[in-house]
Amino acid sequence: MDVRQLRYFSKVVESGSFSKAANQLHVAQPALSQHVRHMEEELGVTLLYRGAQGVKTTEAGDRLLHHAKRILAEFAEIADSVRGRALAPSGEVRFGLPGTVGELLAAPLIEAAKARYPDVRIRVVEAMSGYVLEWLKRGEVDLAMLYATSNPKGLAVHHGLSEEICLFAGSLTGDAPPFLQNATVDLAQAARLPLVVPGPGHGLRELIEQAALSVRVPIQPAIEIDSYSQIKKLVARGLGYGILPRMAVQSEADAGVFRIWCFARPEITRRVYLAYSTERPLATAPRAIGQLSWDILRQLVRDRAWTAELSDESHRPNLYN
Structure with missing residues (x-):
């Protein structure tokens, strides 16, 4: 078995057809079929099912495909790795960012x-995580x-930072209940307030729901809206209490527009990861x-x-040195 055979096998699986793979690889279809048959004979297992709906991998074929993608990806990197800095980086880089990360990271990057x-x-594209x-x-x-x-399968992920999720309110919000006289608040207490939070399916809402589940508290918001800026506007107008990352409201808190409470039981934090595929x-x-x-x-963060x-520094990637 060699790299060429792995490339042929991967292309057949990707295209779902021997004929399509043969056209894309510029290889005669009988020769392509023979390569796959030799791989099956060498390994002693059936790798592909051939039927009216096209070509599908067997369980053994799935395992081989996983290894093939990794090996082909590493093989493709050899030239760049050997050249190192002698080859100046060039071309387009597509970078996906959640909106709140993009607000802080995109411009300086x-x-x-x-x-x-x-x-x-750099082409930055923004959406929910x-x-x-x-x-x-x-x-x-x-x-x-x-x-x-x-589900990090097929990805390299590096934990860069953890940010605090907090409760906040504006100066126009009505009289605060006694439990908000301290700097911290329990989620069970906050759940009794008129909350303004993202709707179901939003990553932050899921994080809040997980924390609530851990203390067996239902979250029944007064207002659901996915936009951080709109949540802040509604809270500033006194329509409820918001739950957002501290970094999203810190400047307003410093200016005296918002008051912030840390969650104590449980603490709610969100991690930010740098990620890229290990299969390409x-x-x-x-x-x-x-x-x-x-x-x-x-x-x-340091600034x-x-x-x-x-x-800690053990999470640091070693991508370009």
Whole structure:
């Protein structure tokens, strides 16, 4: 078995057809079929089912495909790895960011990349973290910042920071109940307030619901809206109490517009990860931008532009050195 056979096998599975794979590879179909048959004979297992609906992998074929993708990705990286810095990064890098991360990271990242890697063009695409994750898995973006990695299969994820989720209110909100006289609040107490939070399916809402489940408290918001800016506007007008990351409301709190309470039981925090696929080769430009984004992310915390706690250095990626 060799790299060429692995590439042929992967292409057959990807296209779902020997004839389509043969056209894409510019290989005669009988020769392609023979390569796969030799692999099956060598391994002593059936790798593919051939039927009216096309070609499907067997259980053994699934296992081989997993190894083939990893091996082909590593093989594709050899040239760039050997050349190292002798090959200046160039080309487009597609970077998926949740909106709140993009607000803080996008501009300094693009500015730094323009100065350090002038031949690289960054295309930032923003959406909720769940959508960004799906883009990354489908190969529609090269890199991503994510809030959740419940299914990290096929991905490399590096924990960059953890940010606090807090309760906040505006000066126009009515008389605060006695339990809000302290700097901290229990989620069970906060759940009795008229809450303004994102709707079901939003990553932050899911985090709040998980925390509520841990203390057996139902969350019944007064207002549900996915936009952070609209949540802040509604809270500033006195229509309820919001729950958002501290970094989203810290500047208003510093200006005296909002008052913030930390959650004590339980504490609610959200992690931010740098992520990229391990099933596709990561070229020089995405490697360089991924490493740069990591450094800028952490510098934002050190400069107090982002209110968060940094992970330890063991999580640091080694993408471009």
